[in-house]
Amino acid sequence: MEYSHHMIVRQEHLNQYGNLFGGRVLAVIDELAFIACARTWPGRNFVTRAVQDAEFTAPAHLGDVLEFRFGVQTVGNTSVTVRVKMLICDSHTGAASRSFDGAVVMVCVDDEGRPMSIQQ
Numbered sequence: 001m002e003y004s005h006h007m008i009v010r011q012e013h014l015n016q017y018g019n020l021f022g023g024r025v026l027a028v029i030d031e032l033a034f035i036a037c038a039r040t041w042p043g044r045n046f047v048t049r050a051v052q053d054a055e056f057t058a059p060a061h062l063g064d065v066l067e068f069r070f071g072v073q074t075v076g077n078t079s080v081t082v083r084v085k086m087l088i089c090d091s092h093t094g095a096a097s098r099s100f101d102g103a104v105v106m107v108c109v110d111d112e113g114r115p116m117s118i119q120q
């Protein structure tokens with residue numbers, strides 16, 4: 001993975017069960033996918049087309065440190081697939097365990113919002 005991002009789970013990120021709200025994770029990975037595209041192809045516009053294979057495998061809790069590892073996985077004509085993994089870092093041991101894995105498909109668009117070739 002080319003990039004990483006860290007965040008701490010705060011009160012405002014929790015659902016009614018006291019776990020990290022999945023929608024918050026989806027918002028973060030959407031932004032990270034855009035960042036991966038913007039860093040790789042500066043000056044281009046990208047919008048989100050799809051989220052694929054999104055799997056929540058272990059809950060995160062208040063105070064957990066989260067590490068997101070992400071990067072461009074595949075490049076098509078107009079689309080880019082960005083893989084994102086989220087790990088929970090144990091604050092005592094430093095060990096990281098898997099919590100989320102998924103991919104975001106971004107599409108390069110022109111000024112009118114129409115798909116355009118990334119290599120153009």
Ligand SMILES: CC(C)(COP(=O)(O)OP(=O)(O)OC[C@H]1O[C@@H](n2cnc3c(N)ncnc32)[C@H](O)[C@@H]1OP(=O)(O)O)[C@@H](O)C(=O)NCCC(=O)NCCS
Pocket residue numbers: 046047048049050075076077078079080105107109113114115
């Ligand atoms: C993104 C958008 C411009 C693409 O237009 P479109 O007519 O759907 O484009 P296409 O069907 O030609 O697909 C464009 C690319 O996405 C890929 N794609 C489309 N649907 C996909 C899906 N469900 N999963 C994976 N890839 C997909 C196509 O294979 C194509 O890739 P390629 O050019 O690399 O081969 C249009 O769908 C759109 O405006 N969507 C809303 C975007 C939005 O508001 N996002 C949220 C805020 S950023």
